[in-house]
Amino acid sequence: MDRRTMLASLATLAATPVLAQTAASGTAAAGRGPMAMGEADLQHVEQTLKLGLVALETSRVGQQKAGNADLKRFAAFEIDEQTTLAEVLTSMREPSTTASTVAAPNATAGGQPASTAPAPGVAMDAQGREMVQKLQSAQAGPAFDREYLAGQVQGHQALLQTQERYLQTKPRNREHMIVALLAQARIREHLSLLQDIQSKLG
Numbered sequence: 001m002d003r004r005t006m007l008a009s010l011a012t013l014a015a016t017p018v019l020a021q022t023a024a025s026g027t028a029a030a031g032r033g034p035m036a037m038g039e040a041d042l043q044h045v046e047q048t049l050k051l052g053l054v055a056l057e058t059s060r061v062g063q064q065k066a067g068n069a070d071l072k073r074f075a076a077f078e079i080d081e082q083t084t085l086a087e088v089l090t091s092m093r094e095p096s097t098t099a100s101t102v103a104a105p106n107a108t109a110g111g112q113p114a115s116t117a118p119a120p121g122v123a124m125d126a127q128g129r130e131m132v133q134k135l136q137s138a139q140a141g142p143a144f145d146r147e148y149l150a151g152q153v154q155g156h157q158a159l160l161q162t163q164e165r166y167l168q169t170k171p172r173n174r175e176h177m178i179v180a181l182l183a184q185a186r187i188r189e190h191l192s193l194l195q196d197i198q199s200k201l202g
Contacts, residue, residue, distance in 0.1 A: 037176070044166035053086070075148075
């Protein structure tokens with residue numbers, strides 16, 4: 001699937017929960033309309049947002065420091081996709097959230113990670129913070145490129161496992177399932193692209 005098509009699809013789905021709740025029957029209890037999320041849905045959202053935040057923040061560093069042109073281009077694409085995915089998942093988790101209330105990509109100050117996440121209430125774990133700080137303190141060059149690339153491969157493998165585990169639960173929430181399927185396909189493409197770049201870096 002074309003990258004812009006995928007981003008457009010996710011962006012369109014971001015508004016779906018709000019529309020679905022608005023159109024819900026008056027007999028449906030608040031929060032229990034067609035878009036109500038179960039435990040598996042919520043776990044999937046939280047884990048995807050947390051892993052996505054690490055991919056996002058490390059890619060912001062990668063966009064600045066990567067020397068390899070393909071890797072720098074990948075970092076820019078990753079920033080766009082993780083920001084869009086965070087907006088979609090946050091909108092599904094919190095239907096009152098709109099594009100204007102989801103934070104734009106964070107600027108970093110003083111070499112430290114930005115204090116706010118693109119998805120409200122999401123924070124990196126200790127391992128993620130350590131990875132970001134390690135990249136921020138590293139010198140640009142081939143060693144940095146290999147470090148960033150290895151982290152992206154590891155992070156995308158974890159993201160893929162998260163989508164697969166969720167889809168194995170046979171989710172009933174159709175919109176959420178579509179987002180997971182789109183994300184799964186994109187993550188697989190990213191892993192293939194990362195492996196190709198890795199083979200060229202040596």
